[in-house]
Amino acid sequence: MRCLLYTALLLGGMAEAQSLVPTRTIRATEIIAETDLTPGESEVPGALSDPAMAIGQEAQVTLYAGRPIRAEDIGPPAIIERNQIVPLAYGSGGLSILTEGRAMARGGAGDVIRVMNLESRTTVTGQIQPDGTVSTRSSP
Incomplete structure (x- = not known):
């Protein structure tokens, strides 16, 4: 089952964003904040699409800007x-x-x-x- 994240565009339309990607490099053991995430441009199997699943979690590995975040890459602080x-x-x-x-x-x-x-x-x-x-x- 795919969970899609919708974000409003500046022009007022809706765009489908498939995967979450970090806006910056997040080192292992850092807590993920809302400002650290942005919707990706393509669908990646196994990648998170709901920001609520990542915000407040701890990076288990280094997360690189622009690369999709997988569920096994994050965990409770x-x-x-x-x-x-x-x-x-x-x-x-x-x-x-x-x-x-x-x-x-x-x-x-x-x-x-x-x-x-x-x-x-x-x-x-x-x-x-x-x-x-x-x-x-x-x-x-």
Whole structure:
């Protein structure tokens, strides 16, 4: 399914714009603003066409001016940086443990990263929660 973006021309007409392209080079980890986007001139399969999907997102790779933006090129802004001390939560049934860990990667809410438990020096994998806590769960 194609989602088309319509923009008004200076002459008052409507023009079909197929893909979003950056107006400038956007480096990885930069947040995309409305002024960073413009409609492209051609349709590119897999490229974004709705600015709402890109505005406020973080560039995962360098986005070059004039080249279409793909969905995998952007993601939620990182809330945890590599080597940051983060709350590490473990839960299983009625058991709940909260300790501190060191993030082994940067990521945003919903991303899965590795974290080193500072007490045991064990590395675990957990999902970043919106509040910045990394949550691990036991296997059933």
